[in-house]
Amino acid sequence: MPVLLRDAWGTLVPDMTDRHGPLPPLMLALTVVTGLVDAVSYLQLGRVFVANMTGNVVFSGFAFAGAAGFSLAASLVALAAFATGALLGGLLVHRTHAHRGRMLQYALLAETVCVAAAMIVTLVSGTPFVGGARFTLIVLLALGLGVQNAVSRALAVPDLTTTVLTLTITGIAADSHLTGGGGNKAGRRVVSACAMLLGAVVGALAVLNGHPTLPVLLATVILIAASAAATVLARTDAPWTRPLAKK
Template identity: 50%
Template structure:
């Protein structure tokens, strides 16, 4: 960074902190953790990936074993409520300071996921706990998705990587493109895997509380360090 750009950043509060590209990649890791918890620990429901949830709802409605219509509908409903709240937060705070808005949304996610972790530790294995975890994490992911959508950073949706993989392949030299943003796209895919793999291991060997706690701590760290610049 040149002396001029460093000086400009010192006078620009929006630029202070982690760049949004880094923030969104870490949020993608969190999504992997969250979906490992929900899919493996809560009867094969997703609370971050709603595309998967719609498919899961079809499986459950058809009577496929191991799926729950009520769990899936709870997740979809809570996600929509969270996304609606995220839209309101974006309209209220986004016009004043992008940095403050992003940090507020991340703080809310940290609180919701932290509450889910506390519930998982306090009352593991109960029906009420399952619904509480689905509701809290889906609310958090809905709020986050509304925020990320408003930010509009290309190729970093944080909860799905289908279009990211499509762009990676279609815009590659093999697809006749230039490979622009290939590193960012590949990093998003790796970030999802980097959350899902340890998340699955923790769920299988240590229960739901620890991966949720890690997700909450990561979200908290982002809430106090995120900037408002890509």
């Protein structure tokens, strides 16, 4: 089997004796969630991201410069809510650092609550999402994704950050055989990029076809399933649950 396919398969169906055990497919599920919610936030909430904070910093710059179509308020609210979620995620990380399974479980439960609340807002408010409903959605989704990012960072599963693909795509090219590299982990990196692409495509198709609530509903379902899996996994004391050695 080619190395790329073997890496991809090993990410989707991991070796449970590996240092990261069952975490890779769960990180991929969260990557799909990122694509879904950012599709809604950008296309329905006014050119703002709830997961990609690099984009919001750039959008803030555009708004400061007076570019049309960008909301400084929306970008700043998203940044603040995301930072608050990351703070909460950091608290979870430091209180559960001894068991990576429980760390993921608590983070997923917190994120699920935020995204489920956002789903309820989309159902109650109706479309288009404007005024208070718009900013409520930005806050709830950015809070949830902030928690996700903080815990994904602490879990440190290689090339599965769940939101940031810049270094992942850089690694695909920079470590390829064309550069003299080993091409290692290319399969995992490609799968990660495809997971976000899948979420974004599904989310955008739903929004563009008049179903803006559907991506948030799908994200909620994925998070509930992932939370259930993490709750089961949190009961084990397998080697992968132990803290990573500090570098």
